[in-house]
Amino acid sequence: MAHYRAVGRLPRQRHTQLRDDDGHLFREELMGEEGFSSDSSLLYRRGVPSAITDSTVWELADQSRTPNHPLKPRHLTLHDLETGTCPVEGRRLVLGNNDVRIGYVLTGTDPSPVYRNAIGDECVYVESGTGTVETVFGTVSYRAGDYVLVPRATDHRWVPAEPSRLYAIEANSHIHPPKRYLSRFGQLLEHAPYCERDLHGPEGLDELVASCRDLTDVEVLVKHRTSAGIVGTRMTYATHPFDVVGWDGCLYPYTFNIEDYMPITGKVHQPPPVHQVFEGWNFVICNFLPRKVDYHDLAIPVPYYHSNVDSDEVMFYVGGDYEARKGSGINIGSISLHPGGHAHGPQPSAIEASLGAEFFDESAVMVDTFAPLDLGEGGRAVEDPAYAWTWAGRGPGVGDDGGPAVFSNS
Ligand SMILES: [Fe+2]
Numbered sequence: 001m002a003h004y005r006a007v008g009r010l011p012r013q014r015h016t017q018l019r020d021d022d023g024h025l026f027r028e029e030l031m032g033e034e035g036f037s038s039d040s041s042l043l044y045r046r047g048v049p050s051a052i053t054d055s056t057v058w059e060l061a062d063q064s065r066t067p068n069h070p071l072k073p074r075h076l077t078l079h080d081l082e083t084g085t086c087p088v089e090g091r092r093l094v095l096g097n098n099d100v101r102i103g104y105v106l107t108g109t110d111p112s113p114v115y116r117n118a119i120g121d122e123c124v125y126v127e128s129g130t131g132t133v134e135t136v137f138g139t140v141s142y143r144a145g146d147y148v149l150v151p152r153a154t155d156h157r158w159v160p161a162e163p164s165r166l167y168a169i170e171a172n173s174h175i176h177p178p179k180r181y182l183s184r185f186g187q188l189l190e191h192a193p194y195c196e197r198d199l200h201g202p203e204g205l206d207e208l209v210a211s212c213r214d215l216t217d218v219e220v221l222v223k224h225r226t227s228a229g230i231v232g233t234r235m236t237y238a239t240h241p242f243d244v245v246g247w248d249g250c251l252y253p254y255t256f257n258i259e260d261y262m263p264i265t266g267k268v269h270q271p272p273p274v275h276q277v278f279e280g281w282n283f284v285i286c287n288f289l290p291r292k293v294d295y296h297d298l299a300i301p302v303p304y305y306h307s308n309v310d311s312d313e314v315m316f317y318v319g320g321d322y323e324a325r326k327g328s329g330i331n332i333g334s335i336s337l338h339p340g341g342h343a344h345g346p347q348p349s350a351i352e353a354s355l356g357a358e359f360f361d362e363s364a365v366m367v368d369t370f371a372p373l374d375l376g377e378g379g380r381a382v383e384d385p386a387y388a389w390t391w392a393g394r395g396p397g398v399g400d401d402g403g404p405a406v407f408s409n410s
Contacts, residue, residue, distance in 0.1 A: 003186070003196050007138060008205050008246030009044060018044050018246075031153065031251055033174060041249025043136065046213070047239035058221050058232030061089065065096050065374035068312075068339055075387030076379050078104050078167075078316075079333035083378070087158035088112040088221065091168055093376030095314060095337065097369060099282040102314065103168040104378060112158040114241060117150070118224040120171035123278060123285060124148040125365050127318050127333075129164025133157070136244050137252040138202030145258045145363075147277070147285075149175060151251055155220060155241040167316055169367060172225075173281030186250075193277070198260040201252055205244065212240040258363065263291035268299050272313075272366065286366040290320065293360050302354040305345035312373045313338045319363035328390045336387070337373060347391060 009026075011018040018026045029049050032040030043049075061084075068074065076094060084090025085108030095102045107129065126146045132139050133148055135156040142148050142164075150156055152174065158166075169175075181192035188195045218240045222233045256277070264274040275286040293301040315336045330336060338344040346354070375383070389395025 006248035039250040041251040043247040046243040051238040054236035058234040060232040072388040074337040075384040076335040092378030094379040121175040123169040125167040127165035131160035138205040171280040212242040215240040283369040288364040307343040314367045
């Protein structure tokens with residue numbers, strides 16, 4: 001996030017003394033990406049950020065992955081997935097590869113433990129629910145339709161105000177706006193579908209720090225990598241990590257709501273990259289949102305068949321009218337996985353049905369990956385095995401009485 005902010009108490013110049021009224025010297029900490037060579041923030045803390053009193057194993061939920069083999073399109077029904085209620089520990093792995101993992105959880109209302117993802121940034125899409133995320137930078141509020149961007153290594157905890165459906169995109173890299181939408185100095189350009197005003201950073205730092213001031217021996221769950229893969233460690237900190245009295249820089253959590261995204265439309269069907277909102281290493285995040293569609297006299301509003309030569313495509317259907325997909329099984333809460341190596345698109349009947357349409361009322365979040373996605377144990381648990389045959393209308397376990405229309409707009 002190349003967008004400077006300054007919050008709370010700071011010394012006039014960096015790397016100089018900052019003391020409280022009693023003369024106590026605050027500890028300065030740099031959080032910086034890419035080895036002092038990219039975005040960073042300077043934090044001023046009451047405690048010592050490296051002071052731990054214990055470190056034990058945190059057993060992660062099942063992270064096993066099963067390759068998509070034999071190759072076929074997949075349909076996963078996330079609303080059928082039973083998860084834990086903790087916003088962090090309750091996540092079940094739905095899909096993943098070595099660049100990004102998608103987890104899903106329906107939370108309760110208890111706060112999560114303090115948590116730090118040391119592997120990469122998290123982009124958590126809020127399908128439903130409200131609450132806050134408390135972080136070392138302050139508190140961000142969340143609501144349905146938000147992407148909550150949490151930079152790698154940020155101590156934070158989720159505090160749902162109500163049960164919340166969270167679709168957690170966990171990267172092995174940083175997640176940021178598409179490079180083509182940024183000026184060479186990092187400002188969002190005029191042709192970008194959103195701008196800095198739409199990004200909401202943390203607030204309420206003083207209140208959060210005051211509420212944690214006297215807490216000691218605080219457990220922090222750390223997700224990290226080893227040569228054995230993804231693991232967890234439970235670290236105990238001598239003082240509470242939410243002890244930052246001021247910070248400044250370009251690295252901090254923020255939210256962006258899909259309502260504030262301005263869809264780019266065209267005279268004929270526009271390809272998915274116009275719907276892109278973020279990107280990470282080897283994957284992109286797009287959103288298909290309610291919008292006017294193509295205005296050419298002979299336009300075909302639904303997509304042409306496309307073969308994703310270099311990528312797997314994951315659609316998560318989060319809102320809108322899916323009557324046109326009736327029979328395919330796709331509905332709110334569904335995920336479709338259309339893998340590279342196999343073409344996909346609508347059935348001919350869906351194409352005819354779309355002619356003359358002026359508006360699409362649909363909301364979907366898409367993740368496209370350049371490396372193949374495996375099925376996580378959560379994904380395997382809620383797979384609809386008939387989906388792959390819905391274009392042909394027949395296949396293993398499906399009768400020969402005609403297949404349902406698949407009205408995929410991705
Ligand atoms: Fe597609």
